[in-house]
Amino acid sequence: MAIPMIPQVNNMIINVKNLFVYDINNIIYTYNDNLEIEGYKIITSQENITIEYGSDKGKFYGQKTLEQLLDIYPHKIPEMVIHDYPNYSYRGFMIDSCRHFFTIAEIKKQIELMSLLKMNVFHWHLTDDQGWRIEIKKYPLLTSKGSIRKQTRNDNKEVSGYYTQTEIKEMITYCQKRYIDVIPEIDMPGHFTAACSCYPDLLCTKEEIVVAEHFGILPNIACAGREFTYQFCYDVLDEVCALFPFDYIHIGGDEALKLNWLTCADCLEKMKKENLTTPEELETYFLNQMTTYLTTKGKKVICWNDGMTCEGINNNIIMQYWKDDKEHTTLAVDQVAKGRKTIVSPFKNYYLDYNYGITPLKTTYNYQHPFDHDLIIGVEAPMWTEYVSAIDRLEYLVYPRLLAVAERGWTKIPNYPDFIKSLHVFQNRLHSMGINGAPLSAVNPFFLKRWLLRLSFYGSVVDKNIIKSFQLLYEYKKKKRLH
Numbered sequence: 001m002a003i004p005m006i007p008q009v010n011n012m013i014i015n016v017k018n019l020f021v022y023d024i025n026n027i028i029y030t031y032n033d034n035l036e037i038e039g040y041k042i043i044t045s046q047e048n049i050t051i052e053y054g055s056d057k058g059k060f061y062g063q064k065t066l067e068q069l070l071d072i073y074p075h076k077i078p079e080m081v082i083h084d085y086p087n088y089s090y091r092g093f094m095i096d097s098c099r100h101f102f103t104i105a106e107i108k109k110q111i112e113l114m115s116l117l118k119m120n121v122f123h124w125h126l127t128d129d130q131g132w133r134i135e136i137k138k139y140p141l142l143t144s145k146g147s148i149r150k151q152t153r154n155d156n157k158e159v160s161g162y163y164t165q166t167e168i169k170e171m172i173t174y175c176q177k178r179y180i181d182v183i184p185e186i187d188m189p190g191h192f193t194a195a196c197s198c199y200p201d202l203l204c205t206k207e208e209i210v211v212a213e214h215f216g217i218l219p220n221i222a223c224a225g226r227e228f229t230y231q232f233c234y235d236v237l238d239e240v241c242a243l244f245p246f247d248y249i250h251i252g253g254d255e256a257l258k259l260n261w262l263t264c265a266d267c268l269e270k271m272k273k274e275n276l277t278t279p280e281e282l283e284t285y286f287l288n289q290m291t292t293y294l295t296t297k298g299k300k301v302i303c304w305n306d307g308m309t310c311e312g313i314n315n316n317i318i319m320q321y322w323k324d325d326k327e328h329t330t331l332a333v334d335q336v337a338k339g340r341k342t343i344v345s346p347f348k349n350y351y352l353d354y355n356y357g358i359t360p361l362k363t364t365y366n367y368q369h370p371f372d373h374d375l376i377i378g379v380e381a382p383m384w385t386e387y388v389s390a391i392d393r394l395e396y397l398v399y400p401r402l403l404a405v406a407e408r409g410w411t412k413i414p415n416y417p418d419f420i421k422s423l424h425v426f427q428n429r430l431h432s433m434g435i436n437g438a439p440l441s442a443v444n445p446f447f448l449k450r451w452l453l454r455l456s457f458y459g460s461v462v463d464k465n466i467i468k469s470f471q472l473l474y475e476y477k478k479k480k481r482l483h
């Protein structure tokens with residue numbers, strides 16, 4: 001009989017021939033200040049189970065591993081010594097609540113599972129072109145208007161919803177009890193259509209627009225020349241900082257199509273005044289201004305890597321590496337070598353919204369990043385929801401791939417065959433929690449099935465608006481050259 005595997009454990013000595021009857025009420029907890037900050041030890045003997053810990057967090061993780069052990073050994077526990085601590089200090093999962101809205105209860109269920117996987121960061125994507133989801137008291141239109149999308153790709157179905165500040169506090173408390181930090185993302189200057197639809201002065205053109213009803217990279221970004229934009233962002237960040245007590249704030253910085261900036265009088269004047277020569281330099285200036293502001297409030301800032309291509313970008317911004325083409329990877333490797341703190345989220349491997357034909361479980365698990373291990377702070381799996389409208393579908397795509405990312409965040413020596421064995425046990429736990437994970441038979445599809453899944457995904461995603469995004473991007477590059 002194969003030895004059942006315990007997910008995500010480092011340094012385990014196990015003797016399965018020596019099984020003890022255990023008493024769950026007889027667990028001894030001992031503080032051990034030699035242990036790592038998130039580390040713990042579990043020692044089983046004939047008499048009792050001991051958990052040693054170096055911090056409350058370590059104690060919590062020891063309990064979580066014990067829970068998993070008891071799933072595998074429901075009656076007798078083997079003789080064992082485990083000394084465990086994580087591979088990375090940042091182990092994250094992101095949910096996009098903008099493209100589709102998920103209730104607090106639906107999200108809490110995912111948080112519960114994250115805590116079992118010893119993940120410690122919930123990155124909450126709260127603002128985007130297709131909906132603004134966080135209550136900001138100073139700008140009430142953001143939720144009364146900006147949270148409502150009349151339809152999506154001509155389906156005549158309204159998508160709406162937002163989180164009140166009270167609900168956000170409730171979520172934060174829930175996460176804190178599970179040693180999970182919540183990082184809000186207020187995406188800027190791109191992905192700003194919902195905000196611009198409420199306050200047209202944020203747009204270079206000042207035109208009246210609606211919350212975006214289709215997907216792709218949109219040109220309705222914030223005007224980086226106008227003082228109102230800066231004040232608006234500072235005001236929003238004031239309320240966000242007051243709500244979220246954690247170290248990090250994410251300000252996006254991704255996919256900003258700077259077409260309007262090329263001709264906006266305010267943007268051009270700002271560039272002249274600050275001695276900036278390209279829209280990319282203006283973007284860097286904008287992100288740096290936000291970073292300086294947040295730093296004075298004691299926060300650390302995270303940005304996606306595609307917004308961080310200019311030399312002058314603030315050295316303290318933490319880079320989230322998602323765009324992994326050759327050009328961006330070369331830049332990212334250089335940044336990391338120079339000491340930039342980085343979170344690894346390559347979209348071809350860790351973006352869980354792609355189906356299993358595009359990203360099989362094995363592709364997620366076996367990913368090797370191109371950076372020096374010691375300079376990486378962690379890993380994160382984002383779940384974007386443009387094409388995921390219900391929680392059941394979200395769960396189907398997230399599990400078990402999130403377990404793969406969690407394990408790579410925790411385990412020092414990854415082993416895919418062992419991981420698969422542990423998943424068989426873990427599937428029962430997912431079912432008992434009412435989570436609609438994909439069956440293991442579906443997560444590594446064979447060749448033909450893989451291609452069919454790919455075709456079905458791209459066939460449903462590509463529409464005239466996505467094509468228009470590429471045309472606008474091309475137009476931007478062309479106009480920039482002429483400038």
Ligand SMILES: [Zn+2]
Binds near residue numbers: 203224261264265266
């Ligand atoms: Zn402008």
